[in-house]
Amino acid sequence: MGKITRISTKDMTREDWLQERRKSLGGSDMGAVLGLNRWRSPYTVWAEKCGMLEDQPDSEAMRIGRDLEPYVLQRFQEASGYKTKHVNAIIRNSSFPHLHANVDSMVVGQSAGVEAKTASALNARVFRDGEFPATYYAQCVTYLAVTNSARWYLAVLVMGREFKIYQLTRIEDDLVPEWCESSVYVPQAEIDALNDAANAFWERVENGDPPPTDETKSTTDTLDSIYHADEEEADLEALEATVSLLLEVTAKMKELKELSDGYKNEIKGFMKEASAGRSSLAKITWREQGKRSFDAKKLEEDHPELDLSPYYKTTISRVFRVSPVKTKGEE
Numbered sequence: 471m472g473k474i475t476r477i478s479t480k481d482m483t484r485e486d487w488l489q490e491r492r493k494s495l496g497g498s499d500m501g502a503v504l505g506l507n508r509w510r511s512p513y514t515v516w517a518e519k520c521g522m523l524e525d526q527p528d529s530e531a532m533r534i535g536r537d538l539e540p541y542v543l544q545r546f547q548e549a550s551g552y553k554t555k556h557v558n559a560i561i562r563n564s565s566f567p568h569l570h571a572n573v574d575s576m577v578v579g580q581s582a583g584v585e586a587k588t589a590s591a592l593n594a595r596v597f598r599d600g601e602f603p604a605t606y607y608a609q610c611v612t613y614l615a616v617t618n619s620a621r622w623y624l625a626v627l628v629m630g631r632e633f634k635i636y637q638l639t640r641i642e643d644d645l646v647p648e649w650c651e652s653s654v655y656v657p658q659a660e661i662d663a664l665n666d667a668a669n670a671f672w673e674r675v676e677n678g679d680p681p682p683t684d685e686t687k688s689t690t691d692t693l694d695s696i697y698h699a700d701e702e703e704a705d706l707e708a709l710e711a712t713v714s715l716l717l718e719v720t721a722k723m724k725e726l727k728e729l730s731d732g733y734k735n736e737i738k739g740f741m742k743e744a745s746a747g748r749s750s751l752a753k754i755t756w757r758e759q760g761k762r763s764f765d766a767k768k769l770e771e772d773h774p775e776l777d778l779s780p781y782y783k784t785t786i787s788r789v790f791r792v793s794p795v796k797t798k799g800e801e
Contacts, residue, residue, distance in 0.1 A: 472564035495568055495569050495570070501609055502514065507605045513680060516671070550623070553577070594632070634651045640661075
């Protein structure tokens, strides 16, 4: 067991709190590092820890989760009969130098903690049959490791639908409380593997060596945010195979678009004035809809005395285009 230290967050500013978290990987980071989070990719976490991304404001879902945390913990206490206490600290453990735990609550008198979550009713299916998202598992295992606790409880409020509690335990053949949906045994090998993954990832952060890119929106948005265009031209010979695959996929997408438009037009020609159609396979609608837009140019023409420049917003973005290089015979 390593030395555990607690860095108080009671009087810490948000900027100081974020700066402290950038020094290592937290529980929610590890889900992304391991490729288990569809909303954040390893590449995005790397860019965040390298200080290349600006801090993003909380989403509505994050705000709801934070505001409802006391209620979720209250429900946990009611179901379990345990008392919990809030932890105003970032916890570190010398045995896990590149991890930290920013836990929701600890169980009083026990070697256990609680992670409080809220989920949309639309995602209720992922909490069936004792299952829960893998990214939550990685987060709770991180907290088990850093705090050296024996158990961690995951309390989930599925909005307007149900409340569920899951147990993660380091005790083999542990008892499963009747108020728990399921219990998952976390062997030491699992914690060691998590630590190895954190150490390997942090080596990338220290060396400025990014993890492989992937197809996620998270990685796309990160690349678009951290790299800005200059006038240089990159030599892509090392990525010739990738460029070839991209050209092939782009050509197929164009072919499929043409096929799709042809099928749509055949159906439109059959429907004529009908606004909807149905087959045994699908329901198809073809309805008129209006779009109202503001004609700034017309306003300028009618009222040249008005200065509209303060009302225009310029947005800069990098546009990615692919153009096959023509050979001499094709020119």
